[in-house]
Amino acid sequence: MTKDIARKPIYLDYSSTTPIDPRVAEKMIPFITEHFGNPASRSHSFGWTAEKAVEEAREEVAKLVNADPREIVWTSGATESNNLAIKGASHFYSTKGKHILTVATEHKAVIDAFRELEREGYTATYLEPEPNGLVDLEKFKKAIRPDTVLASVMFVNNEIGVIQDIEALGNICREQKVIFHVDAAQATGKVDIDLEKLPVDLMSFSAHKTYGPKGIGALYVRRKPRIRIEAQMHGGGHERGMRSGTLATHQIVAMGEAFRIARIEMQLENERIRKLRDKLLHGLQDMEEVYVNGDLKQRIPHNLNISFNYVEGESLIMAVKDIAVSSGSACTSASLEPSYVLRALGRSDELAHSSIRFSIGRFTTEADVDFTIQLLKEKIQKLRELSPLWDMYKDGIDISKVEWAAH
Amino acid sequence: MAYSDKVLDHYENPRNVGTLDKDDPHVGTGMVGAPACGDVMKLQIKVSDDGVIEDAKFKTYGCGSAIASSSLVTEWLKGKTLDQASEIKNSAIAEELALPPVKIHCSVLAEDAIKSAIADLKSKQGK
Numbered sequence: 001m002t003k004d005i006a007r008k009p010i011y012l013d014y015s016s017t018t019p020i021d022p023r024v025a026e027k028m029i030p031f032i033t034e035h036f037g038n039p040a041s042r043s044h045s046f047g048w049t050a051e052k053a054v055e056e057a058r059e060e061v062a063k064l065v066n067a068d069p070r071e072i073v074w075t076s077g078a079t080e081s082n083n084l085a086i087k088g089a090s091h092f093y094s095t096k097g098k099h100i101l102t103v104a105t106e107h108k109a110v111i112d113a114f115r116e117l118e119r120e121g122y123t124a125t126y127l128e129p130e131p132n133g134l135v136d137l138e139k140f141k142k143a144i145r146p147d148t149v150l151a152s153v154m155f156v157n158n159e160i161g162v163i164q165d166i167e168a169l170g171n172i173c174r175e176q177k178v179i180f181h182v183d184a185a186q187a188t189g190k191v192d193i194d195l196e197k198l199p200v201d202l203m204s205f206s207a208h209k210t211y212g213p214k215g216i217g218a219l220y221v222r223r224k225p226r227i228r229i230e231a232q233m234h235g236g237g238h239e240r241g242m243r244s245g246t247l248a249t250h251q252i253v254a255m256g257e258a259f260r261i262a263r264i265e266m267q268l269e270n271e272r273i274r275k276l277r278d279k280l281l282h283g284l285q286d287m288e289e290v291y292v293n294g295d296l297k298q299r300i301p302h303n304l305n306i307s308f309n310y311v312e313g314e315s316l317i318m319a320v321k322d323i324a325v326s327s328g329s330a331c332t333s334a335s336l337e338p339s340y341v342l343r344a345l346g347r348s349d350e351l352a353h354s355s356i357r358f359s360i361g362r363f364t365t366e367a368d369v370d371f372t373i374q375l376l377k378e379k380i381q382k383l384r385e386l387s388p389l390w391d392m393y394k395d396g397i398d399i400s401k402v403e404w405a406a407h
Numbered sequence: 408m409a410y411s412d413k414v415l416d417h418y419e420n421p422r423n424v425g426t427l428d429k430d431d432p433h434v435g436t437g438m439v440g441a442p443a444c445g446d447v448m449k450l451q452i453k454v455s456d457d458g459v460i461e462d463a464k465f466k467t468y469g470c471g472s473a474i475a476s477s478s479l480v481t482e483w484l485k486g487k488t489l490d491q492a493s494e495i496k497n498s499a500i501a502e503e504l505a506l507p508p509v510k511i512h513c514s515v516l517a518e519d520a521i522k523s524a525i526a527d528l529k530s531k532q533g534k
Contacts, residue, residue: 312470313445314445314470315474318418318471349442353445386424386467387447387467388438388447388448389442389447389468390468391466404440404443405439
C-alpha cells in the first residue's frame with residue numbers, strides 16, 4: 001500500500017460535520033456577493049432584502065421543529081446556543097436556586113458550561129445513564145431538588161446516536177418547575193421534533209450537522225410560557241436583545257434552506273440510511289467479539305458505534321485510513337483518554353479504545369458500505385492475528401483475571 | 408498523527424509475527440504491558456546452546472508505534488548473544504523509528520519485553 005494515494009477516504013463521519021448540500025450552497029452564494037446588505041439597515045433596499053431573507057430562513061428553521069419563528073434566535077452554532085441557554089437561563093432564574101442537572105454523556109459544550117457555572121457557585125449533578133445510554137426517568141426525577149433551576153439533556157447523543165425520551169423528561173421538569181434545555185444539534189433532520197407538543201423550554205440547533213454551513217446555529221426560546229435568558233453577548237441589541245452581533249445573512253439563508261430540505265426529505269432519507277446502516281451492522285456482526293455501543297432500537301438510523309474486542313484503538317484507526325470515521329479513543333488528540341461517553345455506559349477502557357463511530361449520511365452509497373465491511377473484516381483479522389490478547393481469548397483465558405504489570 | 412516511514416513500514420509489513428513453543432527449554436517468553444494501558448507486547452526468543460538468539464517472534468496489541476517497536480527488535484535480536492541483546496536500549500529503538508515524544512513509552516516497552524524474555528529463559532535454564 002502506498003502512502004501517497006490521491007483518492008480521498010470514504011466519508012462516514014457525518015456526525016462530526018456534513019458537507020453543504022449543493023442546493024444550499026447555490027442559495028447561499030448570492031448573499032455573499034450580490035445581496036450583501038446588513039439586515040439591521042432599515043433605511044435602504046440592501047438592508048430590506050437581507051432582512052427578508054433572514055426572516056424567511058427563520059420561518060424555515062421554525063417549521064422543521066414546529067415552533068413560532070419569533071422563538072428562534074440566531075447564534076454561531078450549537079456550542080453558543082448551549083452556552084446561551086444554560087448560562088442565560090440559570091443566571092436569570094438564579095433566585096429560584098443554584099442547582100443544575102445534566103447527564104454524564106452530554107456534549108462538552110454542555111458539560112463545560114455546567115463546569116463554568118459550578119465555578120460561579122452553582123451545584124451540578126451529572127446523572128449516569130443506563131448501560132444502553134438512555135436516561136432512567138425515575139433516576140432523573142430523583143435527581144431534581146427543590147432548588148433545581150435548570151436541566152439539560154441532549155436529544156440525540158453525538159457518539160452513540162441514542163434518542164432520549166425528551167417528552168417524558170420534559171414532563172418531569174414541568175411538574176417540578178425546572179427549566180428544560182435540549183441540545184438538538186444531532187437531531188434535526190433525523191427525528192421528528194414538534195415543539196408545540198414537546199415540553200421543552202430551550203433547544204439548541206446547528207446548521208452544519210444538517211447539510212448547512214459551519215458557524216451558524218439557533219436557539220429556540222419558548223414564548224408560551226415565556227422563558228427569559230440573560231444575554232451572553234452584548235451590543236446592538238439584535239435578536240430581541242438575546243444575542244447581539246450583525247447577522248450572518250448568507251449563513252442564515254443557508255441554514256434555512258438546509259432545514260427546509262431536511263423537513264421535506266427526512267422521511268425518505270432516513271429510510272434509505274437505515275437500510276445502509278443495517279447492512280453495515282449485519283456485515284460487521286459476522287465477526288466474533290464485536291459489541292454495539294448504545295441502544296439499537298432507540299437510536300437514529302445514521303449511527304453505528306461498535307467496539308472490536310482485542311484490537312487496540314489507535315492501530316485500528318491506522319488500519320482503516322481509507323475510511324473517515326471517529327474513534328472512541330482520543331489517542332489522536334492531545335489526551336490519551338478513552339471516550340468519556342463509552343466509559344459512562346460502563347464499557348471497559350479496552351472496549352472504549354477499540355470503538356469506531358460510523359455515521360452515515362445523505363451522500364453515502366451502498367458501494368461505500370460494501371467497501372467498509374470488507375475493509376474492516378480484513379483489517380480486524382490482521383490486527384487480531386497480531387494480538388497476544390486474541391490468542392489468550394482463543395485459548396480460553398479470561399483477560400480481566402490476568403494480573404497485568406501496570407506501566 | 409504523522410508516523411515515520413519506518414513505523415508505517417513495520418506496521419504494514421510486520422516482521423516475525425508468530426508464536427514459539429513457550430514450553431521449549433530454549434525459548435524465553437516476555438509479556439509486558441497491560442490492556443487497560445493500551446499496549447501488550449509478547450516477545451519470544453529461541454536461543455541455541457551456545458547462547459545465540461536463533462529466532463525471535465512477537466505479537467503486540469497496541470498502537471502502530473508499539474507494533475513497529477516490537478517488530479524492529481525481533482529483527483535486531485536475531486544473531487545476537489543474550490549479553491548483546493540485553494544491551495539494546497529504548498533510545499536506539501526510538502531513534503531508529505523516529506518516534507515522537509508521546510510514543511517513547513512504546514520503545515521502553517520493547518526494551519522491557521527483551522529483558523523479560525531473557526529473564527524467563529534464564530529462570531527456565533536455572534541460571
